[in-house]
Amino acid sequence: MPVTIKDVARLAGVSPSTVSRVLANHPKISPATARRVREAMERLGYVPNAAAKSLVSQTTHTLGIILPRAAEELFVNPFFPEVLRGISVQAQQAGYDLLLASGSTEREEREAVTRLVLGRRVDGVLLLCSRTGDPLIPFLRE
Missing domain, CATH: 3.40.50.2300 (Response regulator)
Incomplete structure (x- = not known):
C-alpha cells in the first residue's frame, strides 16, 4: 500500500495540510518544520500522487x-x-x-x-x- 500524506504527517508530528504546504513550498512553513516533513517523506519513501497534484495545479507535467x-x-x-x-x-x-x-x-x-x-x-x-x-x-x- 502506498505511503500517504497522512502517514508522513503522523511521522513528522504535523497535520496533513502542513505536509501539503511543504510540498507546495508555502512561505509560511518554517524551515525546521519543512525539514522535519521532508525527512519523514524520505524515511517513508513518500512519492506525491501525480493525479492529485495535477487536480490542484491544473497541470500534468x-x-x-x-x-x-x-x-x-x-x-x-x-x-x-x-x-x-x-x-x-x-x-x-x-x-x-x-x-x-x-x-x-x-x-x-x-x-x-x-x-x-x-x-x-x-x-x-x-x-x-x-x-x-x-x-x-x-x-x-x-
Whole structure:
C-alpha cells in the first residue's frame, strides 16, 4: 500500500495540510518544520500522487508524443529514436514525463489526441509526423 500524506504527517508530528504546504513550498512553513516533513517523506519513501497534484495545479507535467502511423517508419528510420531520445532528455530536465500515442488511421490518431488533450492528460502535444492539411493542426490550435 502506498505511503500517504497522512502517514508522513503522523511521522513528522504535523497535520496533513502542513505536509501539503511543504510540498507546495508555502512561505509560511518554517524551515525546521519543512525539514522535519521532508525527512519523514524520505524515511517513508513518500512519492506525491501525480493525479492529485495535477487536480490542484491544473497541470500534468506530461507531454504527449504522437508517433507516426506506420510502425515501420518509427523503428526502421533512425531519425525517430534519436528524436525521442532528445525529447526525453529535455523533458526530464524540465520535470516532464512523456506519454506516447499513435493510431493506424487518421481517425484513430484523432481519437488518441482527443483523449489526451480533452481528458487533460497532457500539457502539450508533439507531433512526430504531420502531413499537409493535417486536421490535427487546427484541432490542437483550438
